[in-house]
Amino acid sequence: MSLAGDFRRRMPEASHDLRRPLSLWRRVHVDVPLLLALLALTAYGLVVLYSASGQNPYYVKRQVVFFVIAYMMMFAVAQVRLQMLERWAPWLYLGGIGLLLLVLYFGTGAKGAQRWLSLGGFRFQPSEILKLAVPIAVATYLSQRLLPPRFSQVVWTLVIIAVPALLIMRQPDLGTSLLIAASGLIVLFFAGLPWGYMFGALATVVLGSWPMWQFVLHDYQKQRIITLLNPEADKLGAGWNIIQSKTAIGSGGLHGKGWLNGTQSQLDFLPEGHTDFIIAVLAEEFGLVGVLVLVALYLWVIARGLMISLKAQDTFSRLLAGSITLTFFVYVFVNIGMVAGMLPVVGVPLPLVSHGGTSIVTLMMGFGILMAIGTERRRVVR
Amino acid sequence: MSEPLHLKDYSREARIFAYRVMIAAVVVVGLSLSLVARFYNLQVVKYRDYATQSDRNRVHVQSVPPTRGLIYDRNGVLLADNRPSYTLSIVKERVSDLDTTVALLQELVTLSAADMENFHERLQQRRRPFEAVPLRYELNEEEIARIAVNEYRLEGVEVEAQLVRRYPLGKLLAHSVGYVGRISDRELSGFSEEQYRRYSGTHIIGKIGLEKQYESVLLGEAGFQNVETNARGRVLRVLERGRIDPQPGKNLVLHLDTELQRMGFEALGDRRGAVVAIDVASGGVLAIVSTPSYDPNLFVTGISYKNYRQLNESLDLPLFDRTLQGQYPPGSTLKPMLGLGALQQNIIDTKFTINDPGFYRLPGEERLYRDWTWKKTKSGHGSHVDLYIAIQQSCDTFFYDLAYRMGIDRMHAVGAAFGLGQHTGVDIPSERAGNWPSRQWKRSARGLHWFPGDSLNVGLGQGDVLTTPLQLAAMTATLATRGERRRPRLVKAVDSVEIVPRALDNAIADSRHWDYVFNAMKDVVHSARGTAQGISRGATYKMAGKTGTAQVVGIKQGEYYDEEALDERQRDHALFVGFAPYETPKIAVAVIVENAGSGSTQAAPIARKMFDAYMELEQRQLARLDGGGS
Structure with missing residues (x-):
């Protein structure tokens, strides 16, 4: 009793927390505001997907199945204790790297890229594992150091990030590689990476872009950048996607053409309408209003994620929650920016809306971690 | 394993983190606003341009073939008429793998060796780009249904309702009334601009007999209509506006009994x-x-x-x-x-x-x-x-x-x-x-x-x-x-x-x-x-x-x-x-x-x-x- 009183005096918030019985939601590790936002996005996404797939119930059914799996995975991951995650981090990371090496030698794929591993009929992309393994590994590494990080620690962090990023770039899968690198770098940013390092790196990137262009980028990657800068130059070839997606978005106007009435999408002018370019369908059929609703839902998720990260109890949780949330925003921004012709066309799906199974499952597992962090019981200080 | 925990300053780390989250939030809001601005620009400012562009994408002018004139004997007995028939045709340019498509069609409808032979012969002939090449004529209801069900697998395959010339009396008047047939390479290369226009919706032309002699009378005038097509050019809908009806060909009455x-x-x-x-x-x-x-x-x-x-x-x-x-x-x-x-x-x-x-x-x-x-x-x-x-x-x-x-x-x-x-x-x-x-x-x-x-x-x-x-x-x-x-x-x-x-x-x-x-x-x-x-x-x-x-x-x-x-x-x-x-x-x-x-x-x-x-x-x-x- 006296111990409790003493504790209460020293940590008023924690005592308040301890005094009250834990809510049912908290006990099952579900963050209700986040869950509501995700469900809203899921529902909205399915409505758009039905139209974008040419009203083909096959895609919608498949997507629903993936969502069911994804939500189950999210709840499962939310039950994992964070110390466990921290302890497993190196093995998760090293296992992921091992699988990436296997992909390079035994992988299967399509369109000149080798991204898949086949295990007795079941195919999956090991790069999906790294989407979570990299931020977990970086957060683990940095949280055990004195922050803000020193130079050598920054270098080690960059090595941790670079190994999987380069392996994925070799597949080649530039989009995923950059996103995974971003998820790691975001941890570094939240850990307090000095501003000087950041501006220095920025300057290096600007200066290093010329040799990058000359020696590293594939022709199709260069083509994507050229197409971005001037899509009108190659109307039927490389610029087709961008021109058609901009036409779809623009012709939607303020209120849109109505659900299932988008001519660009329903008449197949829009390529990849149910996957990467799905927001063009949404913009065409629901107009600017529909886009604003979507952006608002995404911002709700991000705001909730940042709140969870601010309330998190230790550095590892904070860094991980912050990275998961911000990486989610990067996905959203890169995809929408790409479809709207602001960024190069890199194959990034619109999170929770685009058709595609594995990326949804990975994303929801990330939100599972976020919920685990948000609903963690107060630890007793040792 | 690493540095001792007692050296860590938790509150400082939390402060740094909170500060960085603030910055991140500002960046998120800023970038989101830039996206919204972009969509505003596309959807509100440039709406007219893109709406026009979108219409131009989907609306095309298509010619409507006129109905060929009928031929009667002196007592009004029909010697040549037009009968609706469903034709299965393939637009080669839209088919990624012709052999696969044909093999699939073979499972759905009966294709005789003669059909296949004729089809391959027609493929060799010169034709207008994206012109459908007939594979089977006179599909029955069941076959039409089977193709409709499998349409999504049959890119470039079309079922068209056409009027097909019929000679009810068959061999009785073969030489005099003659017959029509597909426009041949030679006929096509001899066409004037005017003829190209008149035949824009038609694949057939009188070959011999009266069908040839009175071709220009029987043919009629092609009409035009606006149609909505998808990205692959398949016509999905006929639009009401801007339609010019075709003029049917004139009927012939013969002295013949x-x-x-x-x-x-x-x-x-x-x-x-x-x-x-x-x-x-x-x-x-x-x-x-x-x-x-x-x-x-x-x-x-x-x-x-x-x-x-x-x-x-x-x-x-x-x-x-x-x-x-x-x-x-x-x-x-x-x-x-x-x-x-x-x-x-x-x-x-x-x-x-x-x-x-x-x-x-x-x-x-x-x-x-x-x-x-x-x-x-x-x-x-x-x-x-x-x-x-x-x-x-x-x-x-x-x-x-x-x-x-x-x-x-x-x-x-x-x-x-x-x-x-x-x-x-x-x-x-x-x-x-x-x-x-x-x-x-x-x-x-x-x-x-x-x-x-x-x-x-x-x-x-x-x-x-x-x-x-x-x-x-x-x-x-x-x-x-x-x-x-x-x-x-x-x-x-x-x-x-x-x-x-x-x-x-x-x-x-x-x-x-x-x-x-x-x-x-x-x-x-x-x-x-x-x-x-x-x-x-x-x-x-x-x-x-x-x-x-x-x-x-x-x-x-x-x-x-x-x-x-x-x-x-x-x-x-x-x-x-x-x-x-x-x-x-x-x-x-x-x-x-x-x-x-x-x-x-x-x-x-x-x-x-x-x-x-x-x-x-x-x-x-x-x-x-x-x-x-x-």
């Missing part, structure tokens, strides 16, 4: 031959039969190679239109006309007679020109043969003598006045002119002078004389009208506007000469000694005519003509020309039966059947008029 046509067709049966019947008053063609025939419907959707070869290589030449392209020696059928000419030119008169020993010999020549009676009796037609007997009994000796007396120039003039050696100008393409010899012709064609012996051959309708059955029918019609020549025509009216053909120079003769020749022609049929007296039995009306037998191979001097020994294909052609009723001629008929031997036994009965049929139709029509009037 289906019942007469059928009578001629059945009378010829499986023999090779031709029957042409002409309405004397108008020059309209009542029947135009060429046997054997073929089913023109085979050609409409593209005949298979096997079928075509069968038709093309048959010794009986079913594709050959004997009525217009068959050129036969007319034989004795010319005798009334030549006799009339001789009377009119005062070379002989009605009292002129010869003594017929059964042969004719040119003055100063050894060669005997034998009468056709020679093989039966060596006595000829008797000692007092005049023109009447010469026509009635077809005395060759008389006409050898007459030809010698007339000479080629006067004979040529008479025949030319009746249209021999000239195109009749009938409204079916690819008519042949035959040959009506003259001095000039022989000089230019053979480089030889005219010999008196040549005249004898012309007088008997042999040698270099060639006529088509249509020419003979037209000649007979001219006889029947006492010299009023009319251009034979099939089409009576185009969209109920009557067609009046241009007049021709008449054949002129005194009326007593006409009477004389008509009488002789009547007695060819109606007298005991007439060569066609067999066909008068039981007739309720009088007719006039002339038999003919045309040699296929030359019989050498001194040889006997033995019908039995000759190969069937080398036997004489049997001919008959005639008109009825004798008093007021209404129908003129020419009949030719190839390699049938005698005109009187083989050709004349067919003419009688035609006359009978015509008279019966007249009777029926009169009865109907009476019934309607009272």
